[in-house]
Amino acid sequence: MLKAKVYVNLKNTVVDPQGLATKNALKSLNYEREIEEVRVGKLIDIRLDMSDRKKAEQMIDEMCKKLLSNPTIEDYSFTLEEVE
């Protein structure tokens, strides 16, 4: 079994209203000085019933392009690991 962790984030060039709101909230909790930027993204866990890593990578990449991210506004990345 393989497990993919897919991270989807808004591109750096795109304004992130959720990130901004979260940043302001954190600032009001007295993290005023330390916080530089907050971006809110998604983490998608996918368990795959296969062992071929290369094939899995290809497949996840395809999923990201097709559905999991919107290339107009989002970037994605993922990791693959063996699981029980």
Place this chain on the structure above:
Amino acid sequence: MEFLRFGVVVFPGSNCDHDCFYVLNNVLKQDVKYIWHKEIEVRDVDCIVLPGGFSYGDYLRTGAIARFSPIMQGVIDFANKGGLVIGICNGFQILLEAGLLPGAMLRNKNVHFICKHVHIKLLNKNTPFTNLYKKDEVLKIPIAHNEGNYYIDEKGLKTLKENNQIVFQYCANPNGAADNIAGIINKEGNVLGMMPHPERSSEKELGSQDGLFIFKSIVEWVK
């Protein structure tokens, strides 16, 4: 042709489907049918309406899952053949995800759902959807959305402007949309996406009839 045939697509989670049906059928007295999202082909309609709502709960990304419903290939084929398609609110978001219109939707700048009447300015009256309005007319039409903050890169925006594709602009930007964009049309001029809900401003009792002329324009155009 006596009546126009409208098809209102129903995705699971669509919730303005009944409203669009009601206005087209009861107010405008046209022929309307629902098209279930599992159908694979669009048949016997003159205009497709992708209604507002929360298709698939807006899960993952608004419009992203609906875009893969079987009917969407049919909608794309229909549009490519020049058929008229109007996407309202969630319908607009689906058209963006499906690539029938350029750009994408972000969350509203204030991170809240916004439901209220807004004023929008007509920029392009030479479309199948707006031909009955006066030039530069200002319309009072409600918005109701979480993700209406339209995004497009600068190059894309330039193209939109060059081709007169921006059809509606907010008079006062409610959601952070690029260039105050409230509605756009494709280059070919047969696919319109708009965030405001014209079906909610189609009757006197509801405070505005400004939206009705979008549907009337469609009827006028096809006739």
Place this chain on the structure above:
Amino acid sequence: MITSETYRSLGLTDKEYQKILSLLKREPTVTELAMFAAEWSEHCGYVSSRNLLKILPKTGKYKTLIGEDSGGIFVDDIAIIFKMESHNHPSQVEPKQGAATGVGGIIRDIFTAGARPIASLNSLRFGSLSEPYNKYLLQGVVDGIQFYGNCLGVPTIGGEIYFDESYNGNCLVNAMSIGIAKKNELAKACAFGEGNSIMYVGASTGRDGIGGCSVLASHEFSEGDAKRPTVQIGDPFMEKCLIEATLEILSTGYVLGIKDMGAAGLTCAVSEMASDGESGIDMELCNIPLREKHMEPWEIMVSESQARMLVCVKAGKEKAIKNIFSKWDLNAVTIGKVIKDKMVRIWDNGKILVEVKADILTKAPIYDMPYKKPEYMKKINNLDIDVVHEPSDYNIVLLNLLKSPSIASKEWVYEQYDHMIQLNTVVLPGSDAAVIRLKGTNKAIAATTDCNSRYCYLNPYRGAQIAVAEAARNLVCSGAEPASVTDCLNFGNPKKPDRYWQFKNCVQGITDACEFFDVSVASGNVSFYNENPAGAVYPTPAIGMIGIIDDINKVCTQYFKNEDDLIILLGISLEELGGSEYLKLVHELVRGDAPELDLKMERAVQLTTLEAIRDGLVNSAHDLSEGGLAVGLAECCMSNKEKLIGAVVDNLNFDIRTDALLFGESQSRIILSCAEKSLNQIKKIAKKHKTSLQVIGSTGGNRFIVSNNDNKLIDLSLEKLQDTWSNALRRDIDSSN
């Protein structure tokens, strides 16, 4: 072996356990015990309140239907089904999900009755916004309501929100929903006909809300965070599909009964469907769709996972039902059948787990609770008005009142709710009552929620009467005839005699007022144990009332329409300040008695207003409530954002203190505006009903001016008023975020 620790931890008393033993004539199985505990809890069984609730009127001028899980009235061949329900404790723990599932639950009660939900309202109470947690609660609750209601496509058209320290640590979230059906389309919540099938439809079962029913709702609230795991998670998308699928199966004619799995989940649904259908149910647990592994049978039986229903289907028609649910990608499985003997029999893979008579489970014990007039009343009921100093600047007082979050505009809230979907909302939020039209007819429904709990604290009986009277007054101001009530009764620990005294008096007040106005109480809900370490919350019998407008062209709103209209005050202003927002805000006093209420005068004022609206004489009508005359008039000037209209009020001539005149909260008063030519006819109507009427000024200009004998009491620009009132809540919320 069941120990006293086990049943006590489930909330059963020793006496109750003994009763179970004697009814069963044996020791219950663990699953049976869990089912008893759930059914006999306060939340499901209404054990401390049922005796009193009996007195609420079940009939009124509109034919009333009292259903199993909701109620309603008939207007021609349309059934209007409505109910209000609390979700207080879950919202205090996790405001977004708590409020969301509260909305989901009440809407399921509506569509399982066979009615399509067409509108929602709510009644919310929070502690002071100066506490960051209360701000978090307000934002979370509003977020939950919008998240759920907007996705479902049911407009949230109205409601009320009040803030008071008494709700610190225990907010109130009462959700109301309204649906409509053709008279003959209504569904029943029972199972009958030997051999018919019992089907489970909707979402899968997980461990959501396990113990929530008997543990969460039956204990005073102190250790919030520890109880977080029992929070239910709402899935409005699933429920939207469930609404469509349910209304579709009900139209087949194959469904004999249907019931939502709400509080106490499957347990309540199975036992009450059997008991109400005077039959039994035999069912097998292994077919139930589960979301989590290794669930114990008792966990399955009391799980409160959302969006599940139990359906009794004509034998042989299961496939048709299943097909409709698969169309919407939802579960529908046959899990049992109706049997003749009135037993609930539950098997787990062929092994018998439960064998109990259905009505033993559903007949929870009823208790007569001791009651005693609370001590605090002696201390606070006296108010020496002479020690209350008249303020020096009434402009400042008015602005401060308009800024107070209980009075300030709720635009920040209702802009987040989709209040227009379904194309019926004729009067948008922001007027006295919301109005939705009934498509295909010339009629409309007006709806409101109301309760001034400070009045109920000072005088539970009269406070509850005022809640009913004011709800009716709100409806009348929109042009509607008050028709029927749903009540959501929020009180403290019923085992404490002073709390129970409040409860008893409020129920009596509602009863007497409803009987006087000839409106029924079609449905309702009780929420006890609303306490914080400082004591009980204010007694809060929230009244949801609907009214009928026979001619949709005769709808009225609260704001002034034209320049140079006359301003009329109906009713009498007394020199009373008890329980007023002014007294609390300016003098920091919660004292005195609730305002006087003369029901006959109330009716006269309402009849006058209604007749004048129906005769087309009136341009606006607004009820006076919190903040009194000055606030009410200011609202008339500015609640239409698109067209502010000023007023000059210079003919007051009242022989009472100025602060009582401007800010006192005397009941039974309505502000009308009309063209000069209509005045005589309105006067005639008022005379007929023996209503006091006074022309107090006229509309126009861009200032709000109140003067008394050439002495300007209030003089403010509309921009200042509007900015203060409409942005106050937004500013409060943003102030530290």
